[in-house]
Amino acid sequence: MTTAGPETLTRPTPPLKTRSLVVPFVVAATALVAGGFTGHLAGGALWGAIGAAGLIAALRIARITVTPIEMAVLAGGLMASTVLATRVVPDTPDRIDVLLCLGFASAWIPAAAVTTAVALRRGATASGAVNGFVLWMGGAMVAIPAGSTFDVIHPVEGLRRGQEAVFGSGDYAVMALAVAMFGMGAFLGLTAKLPLLTSMSILTFMTIYAGAQVGFTIPGLIENVSSITKVPNLLPPDFKWAIGDGDWWWVGSWEFGSATRANPIIETTRIAIIATFVGCLLSLPIAFLASTMTAPNRISYVVDKGFINLVRTVPDLFWAMIFVTSVGAGAFAGTLALIFFSLAIMAKLLSETVDAVDPGPLEAARATGARHFPAVRAAVLPQVLPNFVAYALYTFEINIRASVVLGVVGAGGVGQVLEAQRAFFRFDRVLAVVIIIFVFVFIIEQVSIALRRRLV
Amino acid sequence: MTGNDTLPLLRPRQPLGPRLFRIGMTVVIIVPTLWGALGLDVSLDRILGAPADVWAIARRLAEPDLGAEAIQRALPKVMESFFIAWIGTIIGAAISFPLAFLAAKNISSRAVSNTTRQILNAIRAVPELLVAMVLIPVTGLGAWTGTLALGIHSIGTLGKLSSEVIEGIDPGPVEAIAAVGGGRLARMRFAVVPQVMPNILAYWLYRFEINIRASAVLGVVGAGGIGLELISQLRFRDYARAGTVLFLTVVAVLAVDTLSARVRRRIISGHREPGPIAAFAAAGWLQRGIMLTGAVATVALMVFLAIQLQVDVPAIR
Numbered sequence: 001m002t003t004a005g006p007e008t009l010t011r012p013t014p015p016l017k018t019r020s021l022v023v024p025f026v027v028a029a030t031a032l033v034a035g036g037f038t039g040h041l042a043g044g045a046l047w048g049a050i051g052a053a054g055l056i057a058a059l060r061i062a063r064i065t066v067t068p069i070e071m072a073v074l075a076g077g078l079m080a081s082t083v084l085a086t087r088v089v090p091d092t093p094d095r096i097d098v099l100l101c102l103g104f105a106s107a108w109i110p111a112a113a114v115t116t117a118v119a120l121r122r123g124a125t126a127s128g129a130v131n132g133f134v135l136w137m138g139g140a141m142v143a144i145p146a147g148s149t150f151d152v153i154h155p156v157e158g159l160r161r162g163q164e165a166v167f168g169s170g171d172y173a174v175m176a177l178a179v180a181m182f183g184m185g186a187f188l189g190l191t192a193k194l195p196l197l198t199s200m201s202i203l204t205f206m207t208i209y210a211g212a213q214v215g216f217t218i219p220g221l222i223e224n225v226s227s228i229t230k231v232p233n234l235l236p237p238d239f240k241w242a243i244g245d246g247d248w249w250w251v252g253s254w255e256f257g258s259a260t261r262a263n264p265i266i267e268t269t270r271i272a273i274i275a276t277f278v279g280c281l282l283s284l285p286i287a288f289l290a291s292t293m294t295a296p297n298r299i300s301y302v303v304d305k306g307f308i309n310l311v312r313t314v315p316d317l318f319w320a321m322i323f324v325t326s327v328g329a330g331a332f333a334g335t336l337a338l339i340f341f342s343l344a345i346m347a348k349l350l351s352e353t354v355d356a357v358d359p360g361p362l363e364a365a366r367a368t369g370a371r372h373f374p375a376v377r378a379a380v381l382p383q384v385l386p387n388f389v390a391y392a393l394y395t396f397e398i399n400i401r402a403s404v405v406l407g408v409v410g411a412g413g414v415g416q417v418l419e420a421q422r423a424f425f426r427f428d429r430v431l432a433v434v435i436i437i438f439v440f441v442f443i444i445e446q447v448s449i450a451l452r453r454r455l456v
Numbered sequence: 457m458t459g460n461d462t463l464p465l466l467r468p469r470q471p472l473g474p475r476l477f478r479i480g481m482t483v484v485i486i487v488p489t490l491w492g493a494l495g496l497d498v499s500l501d502r503i504l505g506a507p508a509d510v511w512a513i514a515r516r517l518a519e520p521d522l523g524a525e526a527i528q529r530a531l532p533k534v535m536e537s538f539f540i541a542w543i544g545t546i547i548g549a550a551i552s553f554p555l556a557f558l559a560a561k562n563i564s565s566r567a568v569s570n571t572t573r574q575i576l577n578a579i580r581a582v583p584e585l586l587v588a589m590v591l592i593p594v595t596g597l598g599a600w601t602g603t604l605a606l607g608i609h610s611i612g613t614l615g616k617l618s619s620e621v622i623e624g625i626d627p628g629p630v631e632a633i634a635a636v637g638g639g640r641l642a643r644m645r646f647a648v649v650p651q652v653m654p655n656i657l658a659y660w661l662y663r664f665e666i667n668i669r670a671s672a673v674l675g676v677v678g679a680g681g682i683g684l685e686l687i688s689q690l691r692f693r694d695y696a697r698a699g700t701v702l703f704l705t706v707v708a709v710l711a712v713d714t715l716s717a718r719v720r721r722r723i724i725s726g727h728r729e730p731g732p733i734a735a736f737a738a739a740g741w742l743q744r745g746i747m748l749t750g751a752v753a754t755v756a757l758m759v760f761l762a763i764q765l766q767v768d769v770p771a772i773r
Contacts, residue, residue: 097765098762098763098765102762125734126733126734127733127734130733206542207542207543207546209539210538210539210542210543211539211543213535213536213539213599214536214539214540214543214599214600214602214603214680215598215599215600215603216543216600216603220600224595224600227594227595227596228594267496269492270491270492270493270496271492271496273488273489273491273492274489274492274493274496277485277489277492310706313706313709313710313713314702314705314706314709315669315670315672315673315705315709316669316673317585317673317676317683318672318673318683318686318702318705321676321686321687321690322510322513322514322517322690323510324690325513325690326506326509326510326512326513326514327502327505327506327509327510331496331498332496332498332502332506335496335498336506336510401581401583402583404583404586405583405585405586408585408589408676408677409676409687415585418586418589419677422589422592422677425593427590427592427593430589430590431590434582434586434589434590437582437586438578438581438582438586441581441582442577442578442581445577445580445581446577
């Protein structure tokens, strides 16, 4: 047999993995950031050239081939953007505002446009292309606030301190970090069809940004580790004051330290019990309206669902503040707030259970000619009753935990004691009360969990 | 014959056990409720007057002051709450992840898992706000205290939820890795983690949703965020400003909830969901209308907030 020689075995290129894109991404981002240090040279063109070189190197490393035309377009777009970016930001910005951020963002439109176009040519979906463009803009939008948060840019403060407030190369580098983490991540993720890379780079940036805002930075951490020396402020917890003369847990009229008002822990328990009871009762009709299975019509379903979501959106202590303002400080306000809150939790959990019940009994009841609500009562309620009891106990646990903090805003219960002692800077007493609360909540929770396990 | 003489229908008496259970349950529910209600010393006219009082305040809160100054005061604080929640969730996730393996009964020995479990339970029992109160004398007033408090509390809840996910895994892959000679770490890395990661990620996101609400509250004790703004405006009886705070908080929470719910669905289902454009093309007319309204409202709100922030603000910090 005559064969034309063995064909050269070409290995199929393995599909890209997110892990293998990390190095290219770091190369591209580093080039753009490093280029930022040359931001004030050659009107920003050098910055763009370095960034483009990095991006093309990254594509090469990731084995994504680009045609020379695409390469030129990418480089041109990036350079146009960097030149515009250095033009848009004034040398001495007197303030950082939304207009400046918008201007900076619009400077990156050329880069976003060319990278999106290249990604589209390489098979990105329309949605992906839109997302990629939006991400470029988003990164450029947060770049200046980020630089100011990282304490690199301080135009106004700098002027006040007599420092030079000119936008320098370091500022461009920091802003390039934001743009790179969003834009380069989006572009590489789009061309390799690996959105995970984009999400990871954005999440990393968000974490750095948020960390800088709340003091979760390396210098901040060192400072905070050294604050451990302040722990003795808390010690020893003043149990002697908190427990009083020892009859604290059965006497009804006793307050931590004095015997003037109702025992705050008992008051807390009372608030939680009533709120759970009333909240659970009221949640029944609301839950049935919030399920497509049992709602009598669409309007009541939508209205009810909206109500539940609205109540759940506002944090529990905000409700407590609103009720304290409207009905006055004290346990009544706290009870109302908790009723409201537990009602929403119960209704949400229960309506989801109602959604999943067996529709057979309901159809059977309807077939006998029962009207809507009697049919629901006879066919659906018995099915969800065991879950209802379990959710009620769960809500009780949540309410106990919520009711100990209600007092902090003046809504009754043991939190009031804490707030008062905090105001006097008696943190040793605060710690003692917190430990007592902890034991109390822990015991109630364990009992409730054991009960729930029995019942369901 | 009088065969048609029907006997009156009698319900058979229920056996004693269930009846006693019923009576017992009723007593168990009613007695503490009565005890609770009697001790709270609330008069009937207060209860009857409450709706009117609440309505009076709610009406004024529903007219928020959306002027530039109010937005400039409140929005950075809302952002701070957001950042506190973000970093708090990350701290909680990072620390709870190894702890969850220690707490899982099918991974660790009995003693280790029981101890870890009890530690997690103990952490969970203290509300974030109390953790923050205890931390304030150590780490000072400010966002960092709130972040730590949220992080500590999240360790407890995330550790428990994650360990339950780990306990529910399919043991097959673990045995397979063990059969090819994989060590303990290899079994975790290649048999357990791939199985549990989607669910645990979804729990992290869920915790982030909860932490957003919790961090909004933390400011009340001075641990950073929007809470301080709300309580001081309410104390000054400046309801329009308090309404601003509530409005911005609700917007932020809704935005985070919507996004996070979407991402969670995507993680759990494991397949790509259609992007916004594809979803729009596939939707019916009514849904298209809703989506369009939502998009327009979101853009309008962002533009509005941007305009309000632009006026006379020295720095977005």
